[in-house]
Amino acid sequence: xxxxxxxxxxxxxxxxxxxxxKQWFAHxxxxxxxxxxRGWSILKWGADHAYLASAxxxxxxxxxxxxxxxxxxxxxxxxxxxxxAETSNRRWSHDQCxxxxxxxxxxxxxxxxxxxxxxxxxxxxxxxxxxxxxxxAANRRYRAKRSSGRKRGRPKLEVPAWKVAGYNSKRxxxxxxxxxxxAAQGGTKNARCDISKNRTHHGIKVPLPTxxxxxxxxxxxxxxxxxxxxxxSNNRVVRHWPxx
Numbered sequence: 001x002x003x004x005x006x007x008x009x010x011x012x013x014x015x016x017x018x019x020x021x022k023q024w025f026a027h028x029x030x031x032x033x034x035x036x037x038r039g040w041s042i043l044k045w046g047a048d049h050a051y052l053a054s055a056x057x058x059x060x061x062x063x064x065x066x067x068x069x070x071x072x073x074x075x076x077x078x079x080x081x082x083x084x085a086e087t088s089n090r091r092w093s094h095d096q097c098x099x100x101x102x103x104x105x106x107x108x109x110x111x112x113x114x115x116x117x118x119x120x121x122x123x124x125x126x127x128x129x130x131x132x133x134x135x136x137a138a139n140r141r142y143r144a145k146r147s148s149g150r151k152r153g154r155p156k157l158e159v160p161a162w163k164v165a166g167y168n169s170k171r172x173x174x175x176x177x178x179x180x181x182x183a184a185q186g187g188t189k190n191a192r193c194d195i196s197k198n199r200t201h202h203g204i205k206v207p208l209p210t211x212x213x214x215x216x217x218x219x220x221x222x223x224x225x226x227x228x229x230x231x232x233s234n235n236r237v238v239r240h241w242p243x244x
Contacts, residue, residue, distance in 0.1 A: 010052050011052060011053060011054075011055055013052075013115060014049040014050070014051075014052035014053040015053045016114065016115035017049050017092075017097060017115045017116055018046065018049050018050065018053055018065070019115075020111070020113045020114070020115055020116050021042075021046065021049075021101060021116070023111060023113075024101055024103060024107075024111065024113075024116075025069070027107075027111060032069055032070065032071060032072075033069045033070050035072065038102075039070070041100055042069075042100060042101060043066060043069065043070050043081065044081065044084065044085075045092065045097065045100045045101070046065050046066070046069060047062045047065065047066060047081050047082070047084070047085040047088075048085055048088050048090040048092065049090075049092070050062045050064070050065035050066075050085070051085040051086070051088075051090065052090055058085075058086075059082055059086075062081065062082050062085050063078060063082060066078055066081055093117070094115065094116060094117030095117035095118065095119065095121075095122070096117075097115075097116045097117065098116050098117040098118050098119040099119045101116065102119060103116055103117075103118060103119060104118055104119060104120045105118040105120055105121045105126045105127060105130075108127075109130060161173070162174075165182065
């Protein structure tokens, strides 16, 4: 026994397929179905779906659909189609509908069918690829609409003000800021140890004095066991005692 929800789903599906079939007929330029084997197959397909499309009066729905698309049917033929529709299992898949109507993947995508499949894509490769491309395009539009304009990835960390000012801790920075000594502390950086010790890491060197800061003339060096003193700069004697 078919549940009420399942019956409603079948009814909506059948109505959707009949609507898309009407659109397909218009696309092909058909005002009525062709009077050949293909037209007869489509007629039986339509009768099954017309039967499902009207739960209140399925027989009237079948007769109305058949008269619309096959007006040449005799009463005997029409009665036979109605009887066949009553005993038919009416189990049509999307692709089975497309095989009967001869609808390809390209036709399906061009007309944007939802309830009818395709007769040339049994593995669903083309339809899956088209669906992925459609979803990717939708995601790009979604991201573009909500983009902030920033570059992708994690944003750069903002450097705290106390680090920018050159302080080693936030507490020290706040104390100097409260005391009004922030500008003096944060305006210059501490001198490097290699500069203060006269190293040449940065190419900065304080030249040695070329003259001694005190005069040793008149000093008796012999009292200290010293015979002479020479001051040398760059392998050159710049001063010596005793003079002479």
